[in-house]
Amino acid sequence: MNTPHTHPRATEFLTIAQGGNVKTRFIQEEGENTELATMLNQYEGAIFPMGSIHYEFNDSCEPAVFIATFSDEDPGLSRTAQNFFGLNPDVVDADLTFPSFLDQTNIAQFEKTIPPAFA
Structure with missing residues (x-):
């Protein structure tokens, strides 16, 4: 992909x-x-x-x-997910309407699960 x-x-x-x-x-x-x-x-x-x-x-x-x-x-x-989750965690939280599974304490960990692109 x-x-x-x-x-x-x-x-x-x-x-x-x-x-x-x-x-x-x-x-x-x-x-x-x-x-x-x-x-x-x-x-x-x-x-x-x-x-x-x-x-x-x-x-x-x-x-x-x-x-x-x-x-x-x-x-x-510009890689969409990789760049989005590289933003300030407050901005990510606000943009995602503060989902219950994602908060400032685990955004960095979640970002690491996004696969690198091959191209």
Whole structure:
């Protein structure tokens, strides 16, 4: 899984070069919370608009190769969960509406459970 992330300076075009059954998802900009989903096979592609939260997932575990191209030579990369839980714990608490399972005493521990991305 290429964990949820954004490219703040570029639109991405992702193409499956080899293999298939790669799921992609992205959320449109503010106010449009619809998750747009695709299943890509060899030589198919998907566009992720600049700044959109998106991810790729190969749940078949069969080898797959994809090529990502960008509309800018410096697209930037921001990992959504990793960066969010790196914020001040008070901000995380307030943004998550103070969930009962997560508080200032265990945010750092919870952050360590977020898997690193492969890409």
